[in-house]
Amino acid sequence: MKKKVMAIAAGVCTLGMLLSGCGGSGSTASAGNVITAFNSEPQNALIPGDTNETGGGKVGQLLFANLVRYDSKGETKMEVADSIEPNKDATQYTIKLKDGWKFTDGTPVTAESFTKSWSYTANAKNAQKCSSFFSSIKGYDKLQDADSLKGDEQLEGLKVQDDKTFTVDLNSPNSVFPIMVGYLAFAPLPESFYKDPKAFGEKPVGNGMYKLDKWDHNSQIVLTKNGDYKGEDKPKNDGVTFKIYTDTDAAYADVQAGNLDVMDTVPASATKTFESDSKVEAYNKAGSVIQTFTIPAGLKHWETSTEEGQLRRQALSMAINRENIVSKVLNGVGTPATDFIAPVIPGYSDDLKGSDNLKYNESKAKELWAKADAISKYDGKLTFSFNADGGAKPIYDAIVNSVKNTLGIDVATNPMPTFQEFRDAVSQRKIEGAFRTGWQPDYPSPENYLYQLYDSDAADGHGSNDGDYKNAEVDELLSKAASSPSADEQNKLYQQAEEILLEQLPAIPLYYSNANGVAAKGIKNFEMDWQNQPIYENLSK
Amino acid sequence: MTDINTTLPGQERYVAPLEETPLQTVDTVDESAPATSMWSDAWRTLRRNPLFIISAILIVFIIFVALFPGVFTKTDPNYCTLDDSLEPARPGHPFGFDMQGCDVYARVIYGTRTSLSVGILSTLIVVAVGTLIGAIAGFCGGWIDAVLSRIVDIFMAIPMLLGAIVVLQMFRTVTSIWKVVLVLALFGWVSTARIARGAVLSSKNLEFNTASTALGSTPMRNLFRHILPNSLAPIIVIATTSLGSYIVSEATLSFLGIGLPSTTVSWGGDISNAQSILRTDPMVLFYPSVALAVTVLAFIMMGDAVKDALDPKSRTA
Numbered sequence: 066m067k068k069k070v071m072a073i074a075a076g077v078c079t080l081g082m083l084l085s086g087c088g089g090s091g092s093t094a095s096a097g098n099v100i101t102a103f104n105s106e107p108q109n110a111l112i113p114g115d116t117n118e119t120g121g122g123k124v125g126q127l128l129f130a131n132l133v134r135y136d137s138k139g140e141t142k143m144e145v146a147d148s149i150e151p152n153k154d155a156t157q158y159t160i161k162l163k164d165g166w167k168f169t170d171g172t173p174v175t176a177e178s179f180t181k182s183w184s185y186t187a188n189a190k191n192a193q194k195c196s197s198f199f200s201s202i203k204g205y206d207k208l209q210d211a212d213s214l215k216g217d218e219q220l221e222g223l224k225v226q227d228d229k230t231f232t233v234d235l236n237s238p239n240s241v242f243p244i245m246v247g248y249l250a251f252a253p254l255p256e257s258f259y260k261d262p263k264a265f266g267e268k269p270v271g272n273g274m275y276k277l278d279k280w281d282h283n284s285q286i287v288l289t290k291n292g293d294y295k296g297e298d299k300p301k302n303d304g305v306t307f308k309i310y311t312d313t314d315a316a317y318a319d320v321q322a323g324n325l326d327v328m329d330t331v332p333a334s335a336t337k338t339f340e341s342d343s344k345v346e347a348y349n350k351a352g353s354v355i356q357t358f359t360i361p362a363g364l365k366h367w368e369t370s371t372e373e374g375q376l377r378r379q380a381l382s383m384a385i386n387r388e389n390i391v392s393k394v395l396n397g398v399g400t401p402a403t404d405f406i407a408p409v410i411p412g413y414s415d416d417l418k419g420s421d422n423l424k425y426n427e428s429k430a431k432e433l434w435a436k437a438d439a440i441s442k443y444d445g446k447l448t449f450s451f452n453a454d455g456g457a458k459p460i461y462d463a464i465v466n467s468v469k470n471t472l473g474i475d476v477a478t479n480p481m482p483t484f485q486e487f488r489d490a491v492s493q494r495k496i497e498g499a500f501r502t503g504w505q506p507d508y509p510s511p512e513n514y515l516y517q518l519y520d521s522d523a524a525d526g527h528g529s530n531d532g533d534y535k536n537a538e539v540d541e542l543l544s545k546a547a548s549s550p551s552a553d554e555q556n557k558l559y560q561q562a563e564e565i566l567l568e569q570l571p572a573i574p575l576y577y578s579n580a581n582g583v584a585a586k587g588i589k590n591f592e593m594d595w596q597n598q599p600i601y602e603n604l605s606k
Numbered sequence: 607m608t609d610i611n612t613t614l615p616g617q618e619r620y621v622a623p624l625e626e627t628p629l630q631t632v633d634t635v636d637e638s639a640p641a642t643s644m645w646s647d648a649w650r651t652l653r654r655n656p657l658f659i660i661s662a663i664l665i666v667f668i669i670f671v672a673l674f675p676g677v678f679t680k681t682d683p684n685y686c687t688l689d690d691s692l693e694p695a696r697p698g699h700p701f702g703f704d705m706q707g708c709d710v711y712a713r714v715i716y717g718t719r720t721s722l723s724v725g726i727l728s729t730l731i732v733v734a735v736g737t738l739i740g741a742i743a744g745f746c747g748g749w750i751d752a753v754l755s756r757i758v759d760i761f762m763a764i765p766m767l768l769g770a771i772v773v774l775q776m777f778r779t780v781t782s783i784w785k786v787v788l789v790l791a792l793f794g795w796v797s798t799a800r801i802a803r804g805a806v807l808s809s810k811n812l813e814f815n816t817a818s819t820a821l822g823s824t825p826m827r828n829l830f831r832h833i834l835p836n837s838l839a840p841i842i843v844i845a846t847t848s849l850g851s852y853i854v855s856e857a858t859l860s861f862l863g864i865g866l867p868s869t870t871v872s873w874g875g876d877i878s879n880a881q882s883i884l885r886t887d888p889m890v891l892f893y894p895s896v897a898l899a900v901t902v903l904a905f906i907m908m909g910d911a912v913k914d915a916l917d918p919k920s921r922t923a
Contacts, residue, residue, distance in 0.1 A: 337886065389688035394705065453863055459882070462706050462868065466686040477869055482775070 097303055100588070100604045103316045103328035104307035106283050110266020113252035114186030114193040119598075122249055123329075124286055124307060127601060128271035129252035130296055132160060132179070133243060137603065139353075139509030139595040140411050140552070141244050144296055145174060145253065145272070147229075149246070155238040155548070162229040166295050168255040169276040176231040178253035180223040185259070186250055190214040195250035201242070203234040217259075240547040244508045274300045274602050283309055300602040301590065320345050320583050326606075327584045327591065327599050336581075337396055345583040346591055351400035351408040352580035353509070353595040358449065358464075359502045359532040359572040361494070366443050369534055369569045376437035378570035379422045381447075383430035384471035387423070390463045391576050398581060402574035405514060405563050409580075409595040412511040412556035419567030423574055427471050434472050446475040448498035452487035453480035457501055460575075491531050502531060502572055509595045511559035516543050519562075519571055534571030644839070648915040658911035664904035672719040681712035683871045692887050704876070704890045705883055713871050714897045720872040721901060724786055725853040731791035732852075733845045736798025741837070743799070744806030745829050755803070758796045766793040767858060774864040781867040786859060790852050801844050805837030812836075839916035847909030850902040857898055873898045 107121030116125050132146035143149075147161040166174035185191055187199035189211040199205050203222030208214060222234035235242065245251070253272060258265045269277055274296065275288035289304040308325060310316040313332035319325035321344040331339050340347045360367045360378065368374035387401035400408070403415040403423055414420075437443070449465060451457040461478045468476050479498065481487040490496050506513040517523055521540050523530035539562050546558035566572075580597035590603040642650075652658045671678060681699065690707035693699075701710035743754035770789045777785050809815070810833050818828050857874030859865030866872050873894040880891035 386688060389691070393688045393691040393707075458868075459705060459879070462686075462879075463688055466706055466708075467688065470685070470687055477867075480863065480868070482778070482863070 098606055099304040099306055100302050100601065100606070101306045101308055101324075101326045102599065102601060103313075103320075103325060103330070104286065104309055105311070106309045107286075109194070110263065111269045111277070111280075112193070112258075112262060112266045113249045113254070114182070114195045114198075115266075116249060117194045123598060123601075124277075124288070125249045125252070125269075126273070127275045127288055127305060128269055128273045128277060129249065130166070130271070130273045130294070131248070131251050131253075132162075132246045134296065134298075135247050135509050135595065136298065137592060137594055137600050138411065139409050141247060141509070142297070144247075146246075149243040151240070151243075155240045155242070156235050158233045158235070158242055159226075160231055160233065163295070164229070166272055167293050168253075168270050168272050169291055169293065170255055170257060170270045172255050172257075174253050174272050175228050176225045177228075178255065179251075180219065180225055180231055181259070182252065182254035183223060184208070184219040185216075185254070187220055188214060188216055188218055190216040190218075191262075195248075198245075198248060198250045201235050201237070201239055203236055205236075241508065241510060241512055244510055247508065275305060278304070285309060298602065301605040302602070305601050305604075317345075317583065320585050323585050325585065326588050327582065327601075327604060329582045329593065329597065329599050331581050331583060336398060339581070339583055340397070342583075344586065346586060346588060347581070347583055348591055348593055348599075349398065349579050349581040350593070351577035352593070352597045353407045353409050354503065354505045354578040354597075355402060355405070355407050355514070356399070356501075356503045356575045356578060357402070357405075357572040358451075358499045358575065360447075360499045361496070362532045362534040362571055364497065366437075366441065366445060369532075369536070369571050373437045373440040375569055376433045376440075377443070378573065379568075380430045380433035380437065380472060381468060382422050382570055382573045383424065383426040383433070384468045385464055385573075385575070386425040386467050387576055388425065390460060390467070394459045394463050395576070398579045399576040400579060402576050405519075405566050405572075405574055406511045406559075407506070407514075407577050407595075410506065410509050410511060410514070411552065412559050414560060414563075417560055417567060418564045422567055422570065425467075430471050434474075443474065446477065448477050448479040449500070450479040450481060450487065450490070450496050450498060451501035452482075452484040454483050461501070464575075492526065494533070499573075500531070504529075506595070511556065511563075512543070512547060515539075515559060515562055515566075516547070519543075519566060532571050534569075536565060536569065536571075539565050644916070648839075648912075651915040652911060655911045655914065657907050658915075661904045661907035661911060664900065665908060668718060668722060668901055668904065671715060672722040675715045675719060678715045679709075679712045681709045683708065683712040683716040684869075685709075692883070692890070701893045702889060704880060705887075706879075710876075710890060710893050713876055714873070714893050716871040717873040717876060717894060717897065718901070720783065720866065720870055721853045721856060721874075721898065724783055724790070724856040725849045725905070727784075727787045728790040728794060728852040728856075729845050729849045731787065732794045732798050732848070733841060735791065736795040737802045737834070737841055739795070740799035740802025740804075741806045741829065741834060744803035745810060745825070745833065751803075754799075758799050758803075761793065761796040762800075764793060766790075767855065769793045770855065770859060771862065771864060774859060778864065781869070783866055783870065786856055786865050789859075790855055794848065794852065797848070798841060798844055801840050802837060805840050806833055809833050809836045843909060843913040843916060846912050847906055850905035850909070853898070853902055853905070 104123060105120040107116070107124060108118045109115050109121060111121055111125055111128070113125050113129055116122050130144050132144060132149065133141050134144040136142055145162055145166050147163045150159045162174065162176060168174060183199055186193040187196055187202070187205055188208045189196065199220065202220050204220045208218055208220065223231060225231045255270050257270060267280065274291055274294050276291045278287040278289045280286045286307040287304070288306065290300050313330055314334055316325055316328050317332050317335055320328050321342070339345065340349055362369040366373065367377055391397065391399045391401055403420050404413060404417055406413055449461045451461050458480060465476050465478050468474065481490065491500055504514055504518060517529045519530060519534050519539055520543050521535040522528065524533040524535055542558050542562040546555045549555050549558060580593040582593060582599060584591040587606060589605045592600050592603065594600050686706040686708035688707050690703040691705055693703045695702040699709050699711060701714065704710055739754055743751045770793060773789050773792065774785065815828055815832055818832055856865055857872070857877065860872045860874030861878040863878065865874060868875060876894040877891055884891055
């Protein structure tokens with residue numbers, strides 16, 4: 066379920082969805098406190114478990130309320146669930162629902178609304194795109210042979226206790242399950258869905274903040290406020306109308322002219338100008354994607370476990386002028402990194418101990434390098450490998466120049482033609498030098514960044530710890546954090562782990578890719594969340 | 607009857623006596639003048655061709671720049687700092703800076719050597735290999751000619767750039783300029799071979815050759831002493847013209863990112879890097895492009911002039 070950010074083509078069904086683009090442009094002007102928003106035509110019918118691209122995902126998230134919800138800061142909050150209690154080793158969860166939740170057709174949201182929906186999506190017979198999301202639940206494997214299934218078999222790991230309670234048995238301990246259930250694919254479905262899934266996909270019935278009014282294909286999707294919505298954060302507008310565009314330039318022109326209220330992307334032709342454009346409200350802040358480069362933990366002279374290696378890594382990191390790279394090479398659509406997660410993720414901090422190691426400091430870099438040379442003389446050549454098909458070349462050219470000018474050592478870029486070739490070389494551990502890494506989270510938790518990238522469990526090809534960094538202290542802090550009950554406590558432990566990472570620098574953080582978008586003048590509360598999407602429910606005129 | 611030989615009044619014709627006509631001077635051959643060869647004739651024609659003079663001056667200048675870049679700039683073309691990113695021209699840096707903050711003037715100057723060495727080395731290899739194979743094919747004839755000509759046909763069918771891309775993909779880790787030189791030569795020798803074969807064919811049955819054979823020359827001696835020197839003209843013409851196209855090919859390959867490594871300063875690579883900022887800062891792309899265009903133009907003009915001198919029949923104007 067995890068994936069590398071550099072793969073623009075995401076794996077199956079993650080919340081950071083595939084960007085699609087098709088359809089025609091709508092033109093009706095909005096009235097009252099209804100927000101018009103840019104969108105592309107959803108690729109599929111609007112069924113939560115079958116939606117894996119942003120066009121449909123944006124709409125689905127407003128139509129359905131899950132067990133939990135990620136708020137604007139990325140914190141996970143109970144939504145339909147009253148409580149999600151793990152057993153001792155986090156292999157079984159008992160989920161209790163709140164009272165009073167209803168679908169917009171009037172039927173109540175019960176434990177079965179969830180279990181049947183999840184089983185339906187997991188069942189291979191139904192060929193839902195997000196099926197693999199449920200692979201951690203017991204019985205998933207038995208539902209994968211489409212030929213021998215009827216489509217209504219249930220996951221044996223889901224057991225309904227009563228109307229408002231059910232239990233989930235997992236194949237292995239999983240402390241982030243309560244966060245995962247915030248994915249759109251985990252949405253509940255009303256009984257009416259199973260009678261005619263196809264018709265349902267055209268006019269879905271949900272329990273979310275909004276309900277679907279009408280869907281004019283390739284033109285617009287009209288959502289109106291759901292008066293029966295039981296959640297705590299009520300929408301601040303009366304509805305959201307998604308206008309379907311094929312051309313981002315046309316949409317941008319509409320925002321300038323006031324015909325479109327909000328847009329969650331900026332066309333390439335406007336990336337240099339949108340922030341100074343007086344006709345629009347620009348948003349350009351760090352998103353959840355972090356860009357780093359990794360030096361294999363065992364590389365000679367660069368070992369994370371020796372003082373020499375740590376000094377060299379720190380010197381290298383301090384030799385890179387991130388501010389300059391962000392402003393001059395990226396034209397300001399990135400933010401210099403100060404930690405190992407991202408500013409929109411709970412637990413982010415810009416003044417952790419050791420965050421100075423991520424700041425450009427010419428004299429200190431030289432000093433540390435000289436110290437490392439005193440331990441063992443360096444006469445090698447450091448190469449930076451990256452995929453040349455993703456526009457990373459100017460960034461790595463700038464890094465190489467920065468390092469060369471500061472430390473005076475022999476460094477060079479090593480572009481590889483395609484992403485695939487590059488990743489193959491990384492996963493076969495063929496790269497003897499630094500290589501490009503990056504991460505887009507699947508859910509807003511430091512765990513998703515740190516465990517996946519720096520825990521020993523994820524090393525040696527078992528995960529995304531491509532540098533094979535192993536540190537028992539980090540492992541311990543991470544596992545402690547995963548099993549600790551309070552969010553504050555967790556974040557503290559994650560930050561302690563990050564401080565070790567900042568000292569040893571298994572990967573060197575560069576910058577956070579910015580989320581950017583524009584809104585028409587006069588739109589209030591225009592902000593984007595950790596998925597780089599506008600928080601539609603908070604927008605108002 | 608009137609005598610037809612009688613000249614009637616008004617019918618007298620005047621014939622000048624021989625000593626009064628200039629015919630003799632026109633027809634006289636100055637026997638005291640030294641004998642001229644085809645080469646000296648060509649040289650005489652060339653000297654008077656303004657195209658040649660201009661291109662020769664340019665080429666001499668370009669070669670000088672390539673040999674002694676330090677005379678023109680003291681700036682290190684590989685020193686780039688983002689502090690200077692896209693800064694305009696200032697004293698000591700007449701062309702300004704590119705996005706990475708490298709001095710554009712210094713890079714244009716140092717790029718000359720790369721382009722020129724690739725062009726000249728490729729041409730030398732192409733001429734050597736192409737002439738040898740073409741001459742053998744033309745001279746031996748028979749099955750050897752048939753086999754070699756088919757090989758030439760096969761290579762002819764591969765577009766040079768496409769072939770170069772495929773081969774270079776396999777040797778991406780090699781960073782020497784020889785990789786590009788050899789690839790260009792690999793796909794470039796065929797046209798030279800064809801022309802060499804044609805020239806050898808047409809001169810191998812000429813009288814001087816027969817005479818030399820009659821005097822006891824071996825075929826090999828004939829080939830190298832008589833046939834080849836007399837076939838050189840078209841080969842020299844194509845070599846000069848294609849030198850320009852090899853420089854362009856090198857730039858193209860570097861532009862595509864499979865030519866020279868990015869650590870080598872080259873015009874193609876710089877043009878490639880500048881394309882992303884073409885709309886906002888076109889001058890960064892302008893200077894290396896002009897340098898490339900002028901260099902290629904100089905060699906092609908030179909080729910044209912040499913062709914006019916060596917092969918007056920093909921002259922178009």
